[in-house]
Amino acid sequence: MSLIDWIIIFCYAGGLIFLGWWLGLKQKSSEDYYLAGRKLHWLPIGFSTMATQLGAISFISAPAYVALRPGGGMRWLGYELALPLAMIILMAFLFPVFHSLRIISVYEFLEKRYDERTRVVVSLIFQLSRGLATGVTIYAAAIVLSVVLQTPLALTILLIGAVAVVYELFGGIHVDIVSDTIQMIVILGGIIIIGIVGLHLIGGWNSISQWVNPARFVAVDFAAHGLGDSKDFGFWPLFFGGFFLYASYYGCDQSQVQRELSARNLRDCKRSLLFNGFFRFPIVLAYCTVGLILAAYVAQNPEFLAKLPQGNIDYLLPVFIMQKLPAGVVGIIFIAIMAAAMSSLDSSINSLSAATVEDIYKKILKRRIEPQQEIKISKMFTLFWGIFCITFAFFVGDISPTIIESINKIGSAFYGPIFAVFLAGIVFSKAKPHAAIAGLGIGVTTNLILWLFVPSVSWLWWNAIGFSLTVFVILLGSFIFQPLYQTSFIVKIPSEKRIWKIGYGALIAYVVCLILFLIFLPKLFL
Numbered sequence: 001m002s003l004i005d006w007i008i009i010f011c012y013a014g015g016l017i018f019l020g021w022w023l024g025l026k027q028k029s030s031e032d033y034y035l036a037g038r039k040l041h042w043l044p045i046g047f048s049t050m051a052t053q054l055g056a057i058s059f060i061s062a063p064a065y066v067a068l069r070p071g072g073g074m075r076w077l078g079y080e081l082a083l084p085l086a087m088i089i090l091m092a093f094l095f096p097v098f099h100s101l102r103i104i105s106v107y108e109f110l111e112k113r114y115d116e117r118t119r120v121v122v123s124l125i126f127q128l129s130r131g132l133a134t135g136v137t138i139y140a141a142a143i144v145l146s147v148v149l150q151t152p153l154a155l156t157i158l159l160i161g162a163v164a165v166v167y168e169l170f171g172g173i174h175v176d177i178v179s180d181t182i183q184m185i186v187i188l189g190g191i192i193i194i195g196i197v198g199l200h201l202i203g204g205w206n207s208i209s210q211w212v213n214p215a216r217f218v219a220v221d222f223a224a225h226g227l228g229d230s231k232d233f234g235f236w237p238l239f240f241g242g243f244f245l246y247a248s249y250y251g252c253d254q255s256q257v258q259r260e261l262s263a264r265n266l267r268d269c270k271r272s273l274l275f276n277g278f279f280r281f282p283i284v285l286a287y288c289t290v291g292l293i294l295a296a297y298v299a300q301n302p303e304f305l306a307k308l309p310q311g312n313i314d315y316l317l318p319v320f321i322m323q324k325l326p327a328g329v330v331g332i333i334f335i336a337i338m339a340a341a342m343s344s345l346d347s348s349i350n351s352l353s354a355a356t357v358e359d360i361y362k363k364i365l366k367r368r369i370e371p372q373q374e375i376k377i378s379k380m381f382t383l384f385w386g387i388f389c390i391t392f393a394f395f396v397g398d399i400s401p402t403i404i405e406s407i408n409k410i411g412s413a414f415y416g417p418i419f420a421v422f423l424a425g426i427v428f429s430k431a432k433p434h435a436a437i438a439g440l441g442i443g444v445t446t447n448l449i450l451w452l453f454v455p456s457v458s459w460l461w462w463n464a465i466g467f468s469l470t471v472f473v474i475l476l477g478s479f480i481f482q483p484l485y486q487t488s489f490i491v492k493i494p495s496e497k498r499i500w501k502i503g504y505g506a507l508i509a510y511v512v513c514l515i516l517f518l519i520f521l522p523k524l525f526l
Contacts, residue, residue: 005331012335016179017167023174029371033378034104034354035262036174042268045259046275048180051187052256052347053249054283059187059337060140061314062284066216066291067298068313073216074288074521075233079408079460080281081514082243084507087277090251091270091500093426096493098257099266105358106257112489113425114433116363121437122418123359125444126254127352129414131385134348135392136407138164140314141338141345142393147309147318157393160342165386168346169379173262176347183336190333191286194317197325198293202300208292209525211299216292217525219518226458234458241460244467245411248419250276255351270500277507281514292525294320345389352385353378409459413451416466417443424474426491435477443470 027033065072101109107126111119138161145156168176199205224234250256250273263269294316298304307323308315321333357378362369369377417440424431424439443466450457450465457465 002327002330004328005334008328008331009335009338013163013338016175017170019175019178021170023170023172023178027172027375030354030357030374030378031104032174033172033375034258034350036172036177038262039264040174040177040262040268042263042271042275044177044181045263045268046272046279047184048177048259048347049250049256049272049276050280050283051180051184052259054184054187054280054287058284058287059191060143060317062287063291063294064313064316066288067295067316071231071233073213074219074292074518075221075238077219077281077284077288077518077521078233078235078238079242080284081511081518082239083246083280084277084511086243086247086250087273088504088507089247089423091273092496092504093493094251094422095260095269095273096266097426097491098261099263099269100492100494103261104258105355106252106254106261107355107359110421110425110436113491114431114436118421118433118436119359120363122421122440123254123355125414125418125440126252127355127385129410130253130255130348130352131388132392133407133410134345134352134385134389135395136410137345137348138389138393141342143312143314143318145338147315147322154394157390160338161345161386161390161393164342164345165349165383165390167342168349168382168386173258173347173350176350177259177262180347186332187336188283188286190336191283191290193325193329193333194321195286195290195293198290198297198320201324202293202296207300208296211296212292212525213295214522214525216295217522219521220515226461228456230456232458232460237458237460240464241412241458241462244416244419244463245408248415248422248463248467249411252415252418252422253351254355255348258351258354259347270503274503274507278510290317345386349382349385349389353381356381356385409451412459412462413447413466414444416447416463416468417470420467420470420474424471426493428475428478429491430478431474432478432481434481435474438477439470439473442473443467 031037062076065076066074098106098109101112103109105123107119107123110122138157141160142153142156145151145160146153151159202208202211221231221234222236224231224236226232226234226237250260260269260272263272297320298316304319305311307319318337321330325333357374361377361381420443421436421440424436446469447462447466450462451459
């Protein structure tokens with residue numbers, strides 16, 4: 001790291017902290033802290049939505065997966081194919097309901113639709129799973145920092161976690177969304193720079209086909225089904241697993257829903273989701289293409305692998321950045337990665353705090369809290385969750401070969417069943433709370449059993465399996481216990497305007513084009 005790199009980093013960090021402090025001065029209630037007063041424009045929300053999932057973890061680990069992971073390569077792109085379809089479900093069914101209720105915690109819908117116990121149970125599951133996943137985010141950022149500063153990984157975990165927690169205590173969700181927008185633009189510039197430098201070092205685009213194993217160009221494998229063949233990354237598990245994971249993540253996970261609830265109105269919310277549906281894939285494609293460039297570089301320079309600490313492939317991109325990019329550029333890319341990681345961490349602990357305060361603390365207290373006192377309590381729980389996530393970050397390394405798989409494994413164990421509870425509550429008017437809780441428990445337990453004892457079933461299928469099993473139990477249980485439960489709450493989904501129907505059709509056509517593109521992708525290199 002040169003002096004100019006350090007100047008860039010400190011100036012950016014200082015500016016971001018000042019921005020958080022300044023925006024924090026305007027907070028008068030928990031709605032301001034958690035939802036920025038519901039006044040945000042769709043474009044920064046759209047950037048923020050993409051940035052959370054395409055931040056440090058994707059930036060670091062996706063190229064490593066493509067370049068070096070056994071059985072890796074461009075197959076990871078298959079995980080993105082169903083995301084536009086998931087956006088349709090969210091725009092048509094979930095967010096019209098959420099916005100009409102004017103809620104802070106998405107799990108408040110479950111209390112209105114089912115009962116208080118359902119809300120508390122699902123919120124607790126979110127808090128556990130999101131807390132664990134956030135620990136993975138801290139670990140990903142710490143990898144970069146440890147390479148840059150040449151410090152032990154444990155120390156950098158503590159450093160980045162502490163800085164992020166303090167920063168979040170100032171600004172709330174508003175500064176998260178603003179910083180997400182900035183870092184998304186910077187990180188895209190960083191990807192372009194890394195790609196240009198990498199292509200220069202390997203001798204141009206044609207060198208990729210000469211030095212990279214042709215198997216890494218394959219993005220679609222229809223033969224691998226993942227149901228007992230021990231092949232995780234076939235087309236079918238990627239497609240269906242991706243659909244249920246993304247539908248649940250963007251529609252039922254407080255860390256994402258909170259962003260969409262910050263929009264000025266439902267129209268802006270839908271615009272941000274439509275934006276994400278179209279523009280997420282090109283960014284992931286850029287990440288993966290950098291992975292191919294790095295694969296060619298490693299093939300030409302096999303001694304480079306010896307520079308990866310402990311042989312961990314997730315260090316591939318950070319080490320390449322430090323050793324091959326010029327001074328100044330290193331600092332810019334470094335702040336992009338750090339901002340991405342810290343922004344993801346900030347929004348996660350903010351949402352965890354929101355779920356704890358809204359779904360647990362207020363339920364226990366059972367009395368009105370003054371707005372200023374509510375903000376203090378919100379920040380107290382933000383601090384608690386920051387400490388929890390930092391602690392778990394020390395145990396991430398042994399979950400999967402790459403951190404991008406680690407975080408998706410954690411989500412896949414929970415997301416399918418949670419999505420089933422929400423969707424059943426919206427679509428099936430006779431769905432009952434006892435059946436919802438039973439279905440959720442059976443779905444999550446089944447996924448955990450598959451994780452621990454049936455490794456031949458792809459973890460990508462856990463989303464679909466958990467969803468299907470939960471829906472079945474909800475329908476069966478609701479039929480059995482129908483006389484025991486009555487609710488006056490009616491879910492109202494407004495009729496769609498023609499412009500949104502056109503948007504849905506465009507997303508479906510887009511998915512078809514992406515599948516065809518990935519089928520013929522190897523021919524671009526061979």
